[in-house]
Amino acid sequence: MRFNKGKLFVVSAPSGAGKTTLCNRLLGRFDTIGYSVSYTTRKPRHDETDTEDYYFVDETAFKGMIDRDEFLEWAQVHGNYYGTSRIRVEEILGTGRDVLLDIDPKGARQLREKLDYGIYIFITAPSMKDLRTRLVNRRTESEEIMKVRLDNAREEIRHIHEYDYIIVNSEINKATNELEAVYIAEHLKADTIETIEDIMEVD
Amino acid sequence: MRFNKGKLFVVSAPSGAGKTTLCNRLLGRFDTIGYSVSYTTRKPRHDETDTEDYYFVDETAFKGMIDRDEFLEWAQVHGNYYGTSRIRVEEILGTGRDVLLDIDPKGARQLREKLDYGIYIFITAPSMKDLRTRLVNRRTESEEIMKVRLDNAREEIRHIHEYDYIIVNSEINKATNELEAVYIAEHLKADTIETIEDIMEVD
Numbered sequence: 001m002r003f004n005k006g007k008l009f010v011v012s013a014p015s016g017a018g019k020t021t022l023c024n025r026l027l028g029r030f031d032t033i034g035y036s037v038s039y040t041t042r043k044p045r046h047d048e049t050d051t052e053d054y055y056f057v058d059e060t061a062f063k064g065m066i067d068r069d070e071f072l073e074w075a076q077v078h079g080n081y082y083g084t085s086r087i088r089v090e091e092i093l094g095t096g097r098d099v100l101l102d103i104d105p106k107g108a109r110q111l112r113e114k115l116d117y118g119i120y121i122f123i124t125a126p127s128m129k130d131l132r133t134r135l136v137n138r139r140t141e142s143e144e145i146m147k148v149r150l151d152n153a154r155e156e157i158r159h160i161h162e163y164d165y166i167i168v169n170s171e172i173n174k175a176t177n178e179l180e181a182v183y184i185a186e187h188l189k190a191d192t193i194e195t196i197e198d199i200m201e202v203d
Numbered sequence: 204m205r206f207n208k209g210k211l212f213v214v215s216a217p218s219g220a221g222k223t224t225l226c227n228r229l230l231g232r233f234d235t236i237g238y239s240v241s242y243t244t245r246k247p248r249h250d251e252t253d254t255e256d257y258y259f260v261d262e263t264a265f266k267g268m269i270d271r272d273e274f275l276e277w278a279q280v281h282g283n284y285y286g287t288s289r290i291r292v293e294e295i296l297g298t299g300r301d302v303l304l305d306i307d308p309k310g311a312r313q314l315r316e317k318l319d320y321g322i323y324i325f326i327t328a329p330s331m332k333d334l335r336t337r338l339v340n341r342r343t344e345s346e347e348i349m350k351v352r353l354d355n356a357r358e359e360i361r362h363i364h365e366y367d368y369i370i371v372n373s374e375i376n377k378a379t380n381e382l383e384a385v386y387i388a389e390h391l392k393a394d395t396i397e398t399i400e401d402i403m404e405v406d
Contacts, residue, residue: 122393165391178387185388188368188381190325 006034006093007186008115010101011179012108013123014153016134018169022123023102025176026183033100033183034092039065042080073103073110078148082107098183105156112162119186121179122163126170209237209296210389211318213304214382215311216326217356219337221372225326226305228379229386236303236386237295242268245283276306276313281351285310301386308359315365322389324382325366329373 013019039055041062050056062081074083092099125131135146165182169175216222242258244265253259265284277286295302328334338349368385372378
């Protein structure tokens with residue numbers, strides 16, 4: 001059986017759509033996925049750990065990485081920089097493991113332009129009204145930042161057709177099941193499967 | 204929200220790969236799928252019911268339907284005729300329900316040539332050796348018919364790349380989960396989803 005390169009799964013969503021929870025659940029279920037930790041200049045939230053949730057770096061360090069072309073994609077979102085290290089992603093894929101990228105829609109757009117592979121999944125709340133409610137309940141953002149997030153969400157949803165799959169997160173267990181289904185189904189596609197020689201040979 | 208036509212899922216496999224069990228499990232789980240019952244000239248097995256498992260008809264009736272072009276596909280397999288009624292399939296799809304077609308690989312090939320839609324899934328045993336074991340254990344076929352089935356299986360597996368998805372049925376619960384994943388994932392594809400207006404409008 002010949003060696004398989006891993007698959008790149010890009011999960012993107014407006015803030016508050018439940019993307020991080022869904023990604024963590026997928027990672028918890030499949031040990032065939034490596035998580036590529038992003039770089040960011042934003043401050044860690046109280047429950048976040050450096051090198052696990054993000055590599056938290058300052059702006060000077062981040063801009064140095066941009067200059068050295070070390071990012072597969074990077075973006076400034078809500079005043080902070082976020083970036084995905086090209087080397088870290090390719091290292092994981094090269095070992096045959098899949099990569100899950102949890103990035104914002106602008107980053108996803110850069111990836112689509114740069115790469116000729118990848119499965120793009122958009123997670124959305126059932127409605128803008130619902131998204132607003134979730135952001136209010138989270139209580140981590142000021143009114144002003146929340147307004148920016150909602151404006152961004154409206155714009156991002158207009159680009160929804162650029163994705164391969166859309167998951168409407170109306171109920172977290174259903175949405176988890178759907179994300180898992182996409183992950184499983186993508187590995188069953190006939191144009192990527194390696195089993196034919198195995199099936200034929202033992203007779 | 205505009206009206207969605209149902210999707211056509213075509214499940215095909217060599218005899219003995221476990222296709223019928225898998226299809227029944229999928230139908231049992233999702234009431235969004237209508238099963239299009241095939242026509243056949245072969246004799247019912249002891250556990251089969253007319254109009255549920257097949258429409259059991261004689262050869263004269265079957266050939267009349269061929270002449271009136273009433274089949275979406277038909278084939279002679281192991282000496283018997285099998286056919287799928289075009290009207291029955293289109294009736295179900297027209298109501299917005301999906302259709303699951305459980306047909307042999309030759310029938311699947313006819314469908315692919317005739318239709319510009321449909322999701323094609325191939326179920327296979329993990330190896331030809333394994334397939335032979337399953338057929339022997341079933342004890343419903345003579346040695347001669349079994350040899351024909353195995354020769355057919357070998358030929359069918361050569362066409363495996365014409366399918367969209369391949370499920371290797373090495374363990375029935377895993378294979379069931381995979382078939383369900385394909386069914387769910389296909390409904391999340393961005394080019395078919397209808398939710399964008401719903402997400403945007405309530406704000």
